[in-house]
Amino acid sequence: MKTVINPAKDSWPGLLKRPTQSVEDIEATVMSIFRDVEKRQDDAILDYTQKFDGVRLKDLHLSDKEIETAINDVPEELKAAINHARINIERFHKAQLGSEVELETTEGVYCWQEKRPIEKVGLYIPGGTAPLFSTILMLAIPAQLAGCKEIVLCSPPNAQGKLASEIIYTAQLCGVSMIVKAGGIQAIAGLTFGTASIPKVYKIFGPGNQYVTVAKQLATKFGVAIDMPAGPSELLVVADRSANPSYVAADLLSQAEHGADSQVILVSLDLELLVQVEHEIQEQIKILPRKHLAKVSISNSKMIYLDSQTEALDFINAYAPEHLIIACADPGYFIEGIMNAGSVFVGHLTPESAGDYASGTNHTLPTNGYARNYSGVNCDSFLKTISFQKLTKEGLQNIGNTIELMAEAEGLFAHKNAVSLRLKDLNSDEN
């Protein structure tokens, strides 16, 4: 890792920078696949699945047999673990379903807010090097709690035309209403336009490679909402002398193994810790099966010594990390002051993997600095807020004149008239 000691503030922009990603050049490819799926529907999806996933499917759906086999395939021990995680995630997300907001703003003017589910949602679960069934928990559980009617999961089949058993099992467990064997751009296009096999949805969630990311961005041009802009995963650890170098190294590596483009940063308030962590990383990395990925991302990553908590907090807020571990004796200063972060892990016994799997918080989080302006996925991501208002006679009499004056000042006389007509009737009723 690159080590930087007390960097001057004017060098921060360079340190805060994520590895740049150019997406412009794949937009044309993505658009052409969208157009093709819009036109040729399932035929196009089957063709692209053959091309990109290397398998000619007969059916994009799973047979009952496939589902049954998958459920039987998952070891009982893993099922129990998934269920344990499900319970925690369900508890924490259920607690987010707030109560209605209801108020009489002026006598006779009743205003309230209700949350209603987004009726149709699409969940994208990548295939690739590992079956990321944990993301199904993170997306399907809040979708189900929110009350979404159709929860459609898309995931690319392997060369045998199969999905991982863990994916099928977890989807069944969490109320997914349809599983589709399709991935990549073609899956996002299917969810955007709808086909015979894939329902058109209103919002698409979930991680993916750069093709999926660009496809999700393009989907927004066709009226579909998306959870958030996606980028490579990130972790920033802020640590002081109380930190255990071996834990810090393990946490940094757990992020680094995600992919060669993962970002890890250590902000240390202690100089010696830098050396110890570096040493621990070199030791621990040796035995990792995914060390080829971890090595690349570790070599791009930074260890930064800052000699004050204030500077450290400023740096963290300027970076806006997806994951923040506070490995400090007194984490209160950072908890209090953090403005921009996706998910925060407090103390020496709270590794990022706790939140990735089982603490109960969501692991679908804003990357690439988007923690400045986006929340991670939570129950609200699957709901819309609708406002309601009802005026009584007194209510209209109490705010009618205010509306008339403001409408007139904005030059909107029909707005004024809608009130004046009613007020006139009310006043003549009273005489």
Add this chain to the structure above:
Amino acid sequence: MKTVINPAKDSWPGLLKRPTQSVEDIEATVMSIFRDVEKRQDDAILDYTQKFDGVRLKDLHLSDKEIETAINDVPEELKAAINHARINIERFHKAQLGSEVELETTEGVYCWQEKRPIEKVGLYIPGGTAPLFSTILMLAIPAQLAGCKEIVLCSPPNAQGKLASEIIYTAQLCGVSMIVKAGGIQAIAGLTFGTASIPKVYKIFGPGNQYVTVAKQLATKFGVAIDMPAGPSELLVVADRSANPSYVAADLLSQAEHGADSQVILVSLDLELLVQVEHEIQEQIKILPRKHLAKVSISNSKMIYLDSQTEALDFINAYAPEHLIIACADPGYFIEGIMNAGSVFVGHLTPESAGDYASGTNHTLPTNGYARNYSGVNCDSFLKTISFQKLTKEGLQNIGNTIELMAEAEGLFAHKNAVSLRLKDLNSDEN
């Protein structure tokens, strides 16, 4: 208005369609202005202001004198009205600031959620035919309640280089921290990149013409979030025999006067009402100062008779109106069943103008069917949710094995190791 009696379901897609808007062709213009502002900063903004607003400004900011004059200029009666509206909007939005979510999901596993403000936000207020100062109330009040540190308002100057006094007064009243005399694409570009006169912001809110809309979309490619995709304003009134035709007509016209592209739809459960409303519209439109706009949008609009509440509700949910007025004797069925709408006005005495100005609800709402997947602006629009978790020894011991099993099944051994290392230490401590 076009009248349709009991349309068959297969003809609904045509009835539900909004007037199509092509934006593709202005993207290149918008991009070139963005690039120019990024490069030439304030100079570019001053040049485009001269070109589009017809005035060469010396300074994009207001002088103290201008602010003072503006505040003195607004009549006391209007000030009182604006303050009355402010109080209601503040009350309703304050009630939205929910309490923290905090939970022990498993013994020793503490999870909580905190909302933190988006630190820098930009509010766009159009100039044009009328000074829409009411939108400042709708954006600045929740921004201030959320705790946003920088609230930057951009609005185009008139040919004399001035902003409307009502805009300046309302901005001062609602805690806007900077007012910038800039509009259109150049203002959005300024908020996106930051210049000497305009701070770079993290999220941009507010309505605008198609240039502003496309500019906001483009801003999202540079890391800025936006409130929602925008389109022309819409109103759907559902009415039964109990409705007052004159009120219904006034409500439809209040929407129609916004612009020639506004959409109004009447869904009536009573045949006679259609005729009566049509007649009232023809009478009331005569005296409107903006009748030239209202006439065009009324002529594009539809009156639809449906003979069952079920069909009517299905139609409304399929249309997903920005504004919905329920002018029915028993509104409960629609309140209960509405899934997709921005803001709902209940009963015969609740005109849309109440919510536009003073009931307390927000008037920045999803148009063009986006009520299916977006909320209107509310306090949450100015906040992000951050998750926190803290595990005690018991907590880690309780969920550690679950994390290990799941990480291993996903092939992420460093994730597992971050837990195993700690568990090993805890277990050896105990022996």
